Amino acid sequence: MDWGKVKFFLGEVFANFSRNAGMQLTAIGTVCVTIVMLGAFLYTRETVASLGNGILNKIEIAVYLDDSVSDTDAKKLGNVFASDPRVASAIYVPKKEGLRRMHDVLGRDFDLSLLTANPFPNAYHVRVKDPDLVPQVAGRIAKMHGVTKADYAADTVTKLLKVSETLGRVGLVMIGLLVLTAAIIIANTIRLTVFARRREIAIMQLVGATNGYIRGPFIMEGMVAGLAGAGLAIGVLALARWQVLPKLTAALAFVPFHANEPLIAGELLAVGAAVGFIAAWLSVGRYLRA
Amino acid sequence: MIALRGVSLTYPNGVRALEDVDLEVAKAAFVFLVGHSGTGKSSLLKLLYKEIVPTRGQVHVDNIRVDTLKRSKIPYLRRNVGVVFQDFKLLSHKTVWENVAFALQVTGAATKDIMRQVPRALDLVGLSHKARMFPGELSGGEQQRTAIARALVNNPKILLCDEPTGNLDPANTTEIMELLMRINLKGTTVLVATHNQAVVDRMRRRVVRLEDGRILSDEERGFYVRGLGQSQVLSG
Numbered sequence: 047m048d049w050g051k052v053k054f055f056l057g058e059v060f061a062n063f064s065r066n067a068g069m070q071l072t073a074i075g076t077v078c079v080t081i082v083m084l085g086a087f088l089y090t091r092e093t094v095a096s097l098g099n100g101i102l103n104k105i106e107i108a109v110y111l112d113d114s115v116s117d118t119d120a121k122k123l124g125n126v127f128a129s130d131p132r133v134a135s136a137i138y139v140p141k142k143e144g145l146r147r148m149h150d151v152l153g154r155d156f157d158l159s160l161l162t163a164n165p166f167p168n169a170y171h172v173r174v175k176d177p178d179l180v181p182q183v184a185g186r187i188a189k190m191h192g193v194t195k196a197d198y199a200a201d202t203v204t205k206l207l208k209v210s211e212t213l214g215r216v217g218l219v220m221i222g223l224l225v226l227t228a229a230i231i232i233a234n235t236i237r238l239t240v241f242a243r244r245r246e247i248a249i250m251q252l253v254g255a256t257n258g259y260i261r262g263p264f265i266m267e268g269m270v271a272g273l274a275g276a277g278l279a280i281g282v283l284a285l286a287r288w289q290v291l292p293k294l295t296a297a298l299a300f301v302p303f304h305a306n307e308p309l310i311a312g313e314l315l316a317v318g319a320a321v322g323f324i325a326a327w328l329s330v331g332r333y334l335r336a
Numbered sequence: 337m338i339a340l341r342g343v344s345l346t347y348p349n350g351v352r353a354l355e356d357v358d359l360e361v362a363k364a365a366f367v368f369l370v371g372h373s374g375t376g377k378s379s380l381l382k383l384l385y386k387e388i389v390p391t392r393g394q395v396h397v398d399n400i401r402v403d404t405l406k407r408s409k410i411p412y413l414r415r416n417v418g419v420v421f422q423d424f425k426l427l428s429h430k431t432v433w434e435n436v437a438f439a440l441q442v443t444g445a446a447t448k449d450i451m452r453q454v455p456r457a458l459d460l461v462g463l464s465h466k467a468r469m470f471p472g473e474l475s476g477g478e479q480q481r482t483a484i485a486r487a488l489v490n491n492p493k494i495l496l497c498d499e500p501t502g503n504l505d506p507a508n509t510t511e512i513m514e515l516l517m518r519i520n521l522k523g524t525t526v527l528v529a530t531h532n533q534a535v536v537d538r539m540r541r542r543v544v545r546l547e548d549g550r551i552l553s554d555e556e557r558g559f560y561v562r563g564l565g566q567s568q569v570l571s572g
Contacts, residue, residue: 050447249425252385253490254414255442 058263059270065242069235070271076231077275077321078282080224081314085283087217088313092305094210100302103177107184108197109170115192120168123192127172132183134173141166167194225321228275232268232325240264240333247333257334264330265323272322276315283314337363337494337525338384343393345379345549353379354390355549361527363493366520368536369529370560371546377529380546381496384527385417386410398493415443418487418495418524422502424479426471426486432458433467436485443490457485461515477508484515488524495519497528501535509535533560 063070109127111120120138127136139147144166149158172187174180180198188196240247250260287307295303338361345354354376361367369377382388383395386402395402398416405413426435436457440450458464461481471479480500487495497516501509513535520526530536536543536559543558544551 048447050450051441051444054441245425246427249427249438250442251411252414252419252425253439253442253486254411256408256411259442259444 081279107172229325233329236329268322268326272318276318339396418492422499457489536560
């Protein structure tokens with residue numbers, strides 16, 4: 047490693063930065079805002095996804111049996127359900143148990159004395175390994191002899207997931223536009239630095255520096271701006287996680303706030319660096335070709 | 337070392353800078369390019385380091401066909417061609433040492449090469465003792481010597497000087513011309529574009545005169561004014 051070269055390169059990058067400190071701060075600020083939004087979006091998306099999956103995984107097919115089915119036949123049916131490789135479990139809920147559970151849920155509002163007969167049929171609660179296969183399995187069970195109905199709530203959940211997916215797409219477009227804005231601001235900043243250093247660039251070209259070499263410090267400048275913006279954004283997000291998340295968790299107890307935070311932080315840094323790199327490359331490239 | 341064959345140059349704005357120029361310059365030669373402003377002296381020099389390309393004709397420098405040279409190869413051509421200008425083109429925020437080292441640093445030279453070559457170049461131009469000074473603290477002649485050191489630090493085979501003494505007083509002019517002579521004696525081919533009659537007449541080197549983009553005359557041991565040498569020989 048030739049430390050003299052490294053020192054010279056870093057000196058050039060620092061010189062670039064100090065030429066346009068104000069503009070650099072603007073660029074870093076824009077990247078920061080963009081990345082904060084991107085980070086919040088990624089976090090929310092992961093939370094919504096795990097919320098949706100959580101609900102889907104808990105979906106049971108309620109299989110109601112005809113009253114004419116005897117207990118023995120009901121047990122046999124249970125074995126048939128359980129033998130399906132897609133099925134995780136099939137639990138028998140006799141009509142008495144069904145009534146008791148309803149009473150447990152509704153409590154005093156549910157007056158058993160008003161009933162002349164148990165309106166609940168014998169039933170099975172069937173759990174499926176893969177939530178996506180619920181409609182298939184339910185369809186097959188519904189056709190079986192002795193089964194009156196195979197019910198599941200997947201429709202609602204699927205719709206919810208679709209809505210969140212659409213919202214996610216809209217969010218992505220907005221973030222795309224923000225990333226573009228940040229890239230344009232970085233590109234303009236670098237163009238100003240290039241302009242401020244045009245004399246040095248001319249001399250570099252005169253004495254035989256390659257375009258790649260001339261581009262180096264500017265690319266680095268762009269990447270540093272992008273990384274600084276992303277770093278700042280991660281700081282803001284960490285603060286938000288520390289201050290806001292406990293309140294959200296308390297308010298929305300059923301939502302499992304959870305995301306792979308180090309991964310998201312890594313992604314955000316990569317986005318910042320990439321935006322800076324591309325913007326700088328295009329900006330200097332245009333100057334060197336001209 | 338340098339050959340121009342049938343070279344014409346018309347700028348995009350329609351100005352015709354050079355017209356059917358043929359010129360051969362041998363290795364280690366010293367050549368003055370003279371003529372009025374706008375006769376194509378600077379344009380001719382620019383063709384040699386591919387700052388511009390001819391509209392027609394061929395440009396050869398050190399066995400390289402420059403007019404068709406790929407853009408990506410230009411930096412390597414320029415490492416063999418040092419260029420010096422009237423306005424020095426030094427970086428004011430860098431010291432003499434840093435200005436000279438800059439030419440090596442931006443070509444990716446190793447630090448140990450820089451440490452060896454910069455003192456040598458500064459010694460050649462006699463500025464070792466001012467290595468830590470900034471251009472603003474130097475005289476015009478010293479600034480030009482710094483620029484020459486920068487042009488030479490890569491050990492180029494050719495040194496192109498575009499009005500190198502244009503901003504200098506007579507004493508500094510003499511100093512610079514003597515320096516260029518010394519450099520030439522070490523085997524570097526030197527081309528000097530100038531309007532300085534005194535310099536040309538005193539040095540008695542090959543003089544190529546341009547007028548309206550054409551070579552009007554090409555004399556060995558020539559004078560600034562065309563044919564003066566011959567008439568002196570005749571009258572003497």
